[in-house]
Amino acid sequence: MKFSGKNVLVTGGSRGIGAEICKVLANFGLKVWINYRSNPDLADALKAQIQNDGGNAAVIKFDATNEAEFAEAINLIVQSDGELSYLVNNAGITNDKLAIRMSLDDFNSVIDANLKSAFIGSREALKVMSKKRFGSVVNVASIVGEMGNAGQTNYAASKGGMIAMSKSFAKEGASRNIRFNSVTPGFIATDMTDSLSDEIKANYLANIPLKRLGEAKEVATAVAFLLSDYSSYITGDTLKINGGLYM
Numbered sequence: 001m002k003f004s005g006k007n008v009l010v011t012g013g014s015r016g017i018g019a020e021i022c023k024v025l026a027n028f029g030l031k032v033w034i035n036y037r038s039n040p041d042l043a044d045a046l047k048a049q050i051q052n053d054g055g056n057a058a059v060i061k062f063d064a065t066n067e068a069e070f071a072e073a074i075n076l077i078v079q080s081d082g083e084l085s086y087l088v089n090n091a092g093i094t095n096d097k098l099a100i101r102m103s104l105d106d107f108n109s110v111i112d113a114n115l116k117s118a119f120i121g122s123r124e125a126l127k128v129m130s131k132k133r134f135g136s137v138v139n140v141a142s143i144v145g146e147m148g149n150a151g152q153t154n155y156a157a158s159k160g161g162m163i164a165m166s167k168s169f170a171k172e173g174a175s176r177n178i179r180f181n182s183v184t185p186g187f188i189a190t191d192m193t194d195s196l197s198d199e200i201k202a203n204y205l206a207n208i209p210l211k212r213l214g215e216a217k218e219v220a221t222a223v224a225f226l227l228s229d230y231s232s233y234i235t236g237d238t239l240k241i242n243g244g245l246y247m
């Protein structure tokens with residue numbers, strides 16, 4: 001895959017899908033800024049692994065829901081590298097409950113972590129990318145933002161919001177050659193899905209045409225495509241990575 005840019009920031013990059021995105025992008029020659037919020041050891045270990053494999057990585061701590069911290073991190077990256085070429089808004093959480101039992105705090109916690117963080121990152125990236133008239137942003141949304149899911153009204157709203165927001169950013173960024181796209185993973189094997197009961201997992205599997213869970217790497221390669229020059233005429237789009245669960 002070909003990349004005209006040189007560096008990328010991946011939020012929530014120290015584990016799960018984010019960590020795979022960091023590894024894949026480092027393999028393609030990008031300098032990877034691994035964002036973490038709570039576990040420096042994991043982020044440092046990933047950085048060491050990427051460097052051992054001949055890649056270039058740096059670790060950067062911030063809470064993606066914190067406007068000042070996120071903006072400062074992007075400025076620091078620009079000061080260090082002269083630009084931010086790519087951003088992946090991957091940080092996310094779930095806080096599942098049936099709607100009748102969901103407090104406003106439960107709702108807001110997920111909107112903040114998933115949607116507000118992606119807004120802050122996209123806005124700050126757009127500012128710095130505009131100066132170079134180049135950039136590509138990928139938002140890691142979810143199949144739940146397309147289909148809805150019982151017990152996930154907060155998560156569905158946040159991910160559906162990310163998809164719609166990407167399209168608006170795409171329209172604002174296009175005249176400056178800055179692209180915004182979303183990916184919508186289905187059921188991917190990570191810590192986030194590990195906690196689901198065997199019954200829920202079996203139910204999902206029965207409905208996935210490819211008859212298996214997805215791997216984090218399969219999301220990472222799709223993200224790499226949407227960042228790369230290979231997708232240079234794609235913006236405002238949503239790429240499904242779900243084994244056929246939702247077509």
Ligand code: NAP
Pocket residue numbers: 011012013014015016017018035036037038039062063064065090091092093113114117140141142143184185186187188189190191192193
């Ligand atoms: P995960 O293993 O639970 O990892 C989530 C990552 O997000 C962690 O690195 C976490 O950092 C980070 N994070 C959460 N809140 C943050 C904040 N405020 N600031 C900075 N980082 C924050 O989840 P995953 O499965 O890899 O999911 C990654 C993304 O894919 C999420 O947006 C998720 O919604 C989406 N997704 C996942 C699936 C799936 O089946 N797994 C399907 C569709 C979409 P800490 O280590 O500090 O907590």
